[in-house]
Amino acid sequence: MIVHKQKIEKESRSQIEFIDITHEVEEAVRESKVKNGQVLVFSPHTTVGISINQNETLLMQDFQRLLYKLVPIDERYSHDLFELKSGSKSDGRSNGHSHCKNLILGVSEAVPIEEGKLLLGKRQNIFMVELDGGRKRDIIVQTMGE
Numbered sequence: 001m002i003v004h005k006q007k008i009e010k011e012s013r014s015q016i017e018f019i020d021i022t023h024e025v026e027e028a029v030r031e032s033k034v035k036n037g038q039v040l041v042f043s044p045h046t047t048v049g050i051s052i053n054q055n056e057t058l059l060m061q062d063f064q065r066l067l068y069k070l071v072p073i074d075e076r077y078s079h080d081l082f083e084l085k086s087g088s089k090s091d092g093r094s095n096g097h098s099h100c101k102n103l104i105l106g107v108s109e110a111v112p113i114e115e116g117k118l119l120l121g122k123r124q125n126i127f128m129v130e131l132d133g134g135r136k137r138d139i140i141v142q143t144m145g146e
């Protein structure tokens with residue numbers, strides 16, 4: 001069995017941003033030489049989610065609105081008090097809302113591979129969802145199979 005790991009490096013520009021990484025994931029799968037198996041796309045961050053949906057500009061705006069509605073930025077978050085108190089341990093960001101948004105999205109998606117191709121639906125794309133940008137981020141792509 002092949003187990004292949006690759007890192008995708010991205011830099012986000014806005015606080016919330018849907019970044020399509022489908023092409024990079026396909027590339028990683030190609031490099032792994034796995035023909036049948038699955039690929040795991042994993043975010044090692046507490047404020048970056050992974051999600052599969054349609055890459056359509058207006059829909060991205062709907063998703064952003066939904067995330068802000070479900071987890072409003074001007075709500076009171078206890079985590080923000082912790083970040084202020086803990087001084088050097090803190091990254092200095094009042095990002096309680098970002099962590100909460102990430103809780104909804106989750107940090108990974110798995111996609112089946114057949115004949116070396118991702119079995120994504122016609123309109124499905126893989127997104128890294130930045131929830132506390134802009135900053136540099138790594139996404140881990142682990143391909144497993146034969």
Ligand code: ZN
Nearest residue numbers: 083095096099
């Ligand atoms: Zn935080």
